[in-house]
Amino acid sequence: MVEFKALYFASARDAAQDKAFEILQIADKQPATMASALECIKVTYPKMKSVLESAMIALNERYCDKDDMAxxxxxxxxxVAIIPPVSGG
Incomplete structure (x- = not known):
């Protein structure tokens, strides 16, 4: 089992029921991957699925390529930080 800290920003925080961060667990997956971490987040918060489609994902403050998640x-x-697009002026 691997524990990771999930950080939620903007609409990701909304999808996570207003949580800014939390500790989640990936059970029985060795090695644990970013894909399994994101699946854990989606199972915990079903509304996160649409957020993840456009969000940037960072691991330990470094952006990840979506093609490399597995x-x-x-x-x-x-x-693991979920960073949705930000707009404003």
Whole structure:
């Protein structure tokens, strides 16, 4: 089992029921990957699915390529940030 810290910004925070962050667990997946972390988030918060379609994803403050999610390994207590597009003026 791998625990990771999930950070939610803007509409991701709304989808996560106003939580800014939390600790989640990926059970029985070795190695744990970014794809399994995102699946864990989607199972916990079904509304997050639409947010993730356009959000940037960061692992330990580094942006991840969406094409590489299955190969990016998550280690215990890594930080996964969900950063939706921001608009404003």
């Amino acid at each position: 190969s990016i390994e998550i280690k215990d207590m890594d930080t």
